[in-house]
Structure formats: C-alpha cells, structure tokens
Amino acid sequence: MVGLVVVCHEDMGVELVKAAEMIVGKIAAVATVSVKQDSAPEMLRAEIEGAIKKVDGKKGVMLFTDMFGGTPSNIALAFLGDTVEVVTGVNLSMMIKFANHRDEKPLAELARLVQEAAQKSVVIASQMLKGKK
Amino acid sequence: MALFVRIDDRLIHGQVVEGWVQYLKATRILVADDRVAANALQRSIMEIAVPQGLTVTIGGIEDICGQVRAAGENERAILLFSNPTDVLRALKSGLLCQSINLGGMRYIPGKRKLREVLSVDDADIASLRAILARGITVCIQSVPNEKPLQLTKVFEACSLS
Numbered sequence: 001m002v003g004l005v006v007v008c009h010e011d012m013g014v015e016l017v018k019a020a021e022m023i024v025g026k027i028a029a030v031a032t033v034s035v036k037q038d039s040a041p042e043m044l045r046a047e048i049e050g051a052i053k054k055v056d057g058k059k060g061v062m063l064f065t066d067m068f069g070g071t072p073s074n075i076a077l078a079f080l081g082d083t084v085e086v087v088t089g090v091n092l093s094m095m096i097k098f099a100n101h102r103d104e105k106p107l108a109e110l111a112r113l114v115q116e117a118a119q120k121s122v123v124i125a126s127q128m129l130k131g132k133k
Numbered sequence: 134m135a136l137f138v139r140i141d142d143r144l145i146h147g148q149v150v151e152g153w154v155q156y157l158k159a160t161r162i163l164v165a166d167d168r169v170a171a172n173a174l175q176r177s178i179m180e181i182a183v184p185q186g187l188t189v190t191i192g193g194i195e196d197i198c199g200q201v202r203a204a205g206e207n208e209r210a211i212l213l214f215s216n217p218t219d220v221l222r223a224l225k226s227g228l229l230c231q232s233i234n235l236g237g238m239r240y241i242p243g244k245r246k247l248r249e250v251l252s253v254d255d256a257d258i259a260s261l262r263a264i265l266a267r268g269i270t271v272c273i274q275s276v277p278n279e280k281p282l283q284l285t286k287v288f289e290a291c292s293l294s
Contacts, residue, residue, distance in 0.1 A: 009147075037275070038249050040239035041143055069182040070147040077178045 002102045002110055003055030006090060007033040007048060007076050008066040013090075020095035027099050029055040035072045044075050052079065060107035062098065062114075064090035085111045093121035134204040138212045138228075140220060141236035144169065145179045145189070145213065148236065148276050153211055154187060156277035161188045161210040165197035165223060168215075194222050201228060217260035224267060232270040235284060247291050248282070250275055258293060 004027070006013035013032035021027055031051035035044060052061050060083045065073040068088040076086050085107050087094070097117035101110055137157055141149065144164050153159070162183065169175045170193045180189050190200060194214075201212065212228075214220045220233065237250040244252035251273055253261070261284060265271060272281035288294040 038239050038246075038252075040241045040252075043239075043241055067147065069145075069150055069184075071143050074143070074146055074178055074182055077182075078174060080174075 001029055001057050002059050002098075002105070002107055003052070003057055003061040004030045004064065004098060004102070005033065005048060005051040005055060005061060005076075006030070006064045006095075007035065007044075007072040008090070009035050009070060009072060012066055013064075016090065016092065016095055019092055020099060023092075024096055024099045029057055031055050033072070035070075035075075039071075041071070041075060044071070045078070048076060048079060052084065056083075060084065062087060062107065062111065064088075064094065064098075064114075066090055083107070087111055087114055087118075089118060091118050091121060094118035134201060134206060135209045136201065136212055136230060137210070137234065138214070138220070138230045138232070139234040139236045140214050140217055140238060142215045142238055144215055145182055149211065149213065150183055150187075152276040153234075154184075157209060157211065159209045159211045160186070161190065161208055163197050163200065163210055163212045164189065164191040165194045165212060165219060166191070166215050167193045167219075170196070194219055195226050198223050198226050198228050217257055217264060221260045221263050224264065224269075230269060232272065233264065234281075235271055235273045236275055247287055247293075248273060251287065261288075 006017060011034050013034060017027060017030055017032055031054050033047050033051055055061055063076045063086045065076045065088045067073060073088050080086055094114045094117055097114045101113055105113060145162060164179060170191055176191050179191060183189055238252055239250060240246050240252040244254045246252045271284035273284060274281040285294060
C-alpha cells in the first residue's frame, strides 16, 4: 500500500481527508501537514519528514499538495525521490482515486492515475451539456 | 531597476507570486540566498514554481547585488532575502534601498515571537536594528492588501527599541 501525506495551506488537507473518508470509508496510512501563516519552512520540512516515515509501508509514499508554486508544494518537492512522488493540485477526485488504487498500483502508475482523475473532474457544466447535444 | 526588497523565510511562494508580483507588476524575481544558490534541487524548484513571463534569478548575496547594479532601469523586480542578516550583508556590499518589506520570519524554537509572522533571535534583532540605523524604513506586511506595520512600533511595544 502506497502511503499518503497531504500538505496544504491551513487545514485544507485535514478536511479533504475527512471528505474523502465520507465517500470511501476510513483511509489508512495517511498523514496531513497544515501550513499556517506562522509555520517556518524548517519546521514544515521536519513535519513532512516525520509524516512520510509514519505512513511509509515500504511501497513508496505520495505527497499531495494543494497548489503548484505555493509553500506546501515548494517544501514537499524537496522530498521527491525514488520512493516519494509529489502530485500538486489535490482535489477530492484525486483523493478518492488514490484510496481506491493504492493497494495494487505502483507509485509511478498511481501518480498518473490520480493526475488524470483530478484533471477530468474539472468541467464547465454548460460546455459539457453542449457537447452532449 | 525599480526594486521591492522583501525578507521572507519562504522566499518564493504563493504570497509573493500571486500577491506581490501582480500588485507591483513585477517581471522579475531575484533570490539572494547562499544556501538555495548552492542547492541545485532547491534552485530548480524555485525556478519552475513561477508563472510564465516572470524571470527568476537565484544567486549568492554578493552575486545578486552585482546583478541588481547591472540591471536595466525600467525593470520592476522583487528582491527576496530569507533573513535580515543577509540583507545587512547586501547593504554593506552596496545594495541601495529606502524601504524593506518584512514578509515573514516565522517561529522556530529559540526565537521570540513578536507578531504572527515575525519571530526573532538576538542575531535577527541586531541585524534589523543595524538596518533601521541606516535610515531604512522596515514595514511588516505579508500581502499587499494588508495594512503595513512599522517595525519600529513593534520594537517599541516589545521593549526592543
């Protein structure tokens, strides 16, 4: 099972995990890191490092961050490696896709899968309806 | 070069890229930080983490000061430092500025928290005092739509002036 750490501004990650659990049930091996206005970068680094260790089941760890270019991403990207992948722009679809495939998919494939799920979940309703006609 | 000098321990991040860059209509970000300049991974993270059309230059303190002097007059740029001691070094090596934006020096153990985004140790206090003694205005302000707060007022309130 691939481990998961969700790193977001404020408690967005905590709430996102709660929301996903509402849909898929309890999610195991997940940790969250909340980046607050007063969080110092080196404290955040230490917190992410601890979270990765906590959820690591030796099948790799995925870090989800809320926005490319923000502090959660910038700090998380430094952990990128053979056993750690970072995917930015987390949303509920990404969380659910992850929870449903983390047991059977290897890290790299899982990353592509969740990216696709997240991107597909952004639609403009009126345009989607027009396309159907 | 129209230069906006900021102290922020996160260097390039959302508040800078989404907030200040838009507000100042800056086209360039300069990062003066020896530690980041020496770390290839950190450097590339910062270089890719900005919108298109924005140039990012990362270098050691003295290197960046040289680039500021050499830059074109019409350029609008944000110059980022992670701490006031680095700013003081830059001032000593010829950086000219009248005001400094204090965006974030966040709490780590061993520092004293003065404000939400301002925590200091003795070295920070000494450097900030030396900057103020040069007649430079230092204002605490994380994002453009927040009211700036004079550092001297905070120092007075915390019996540090």
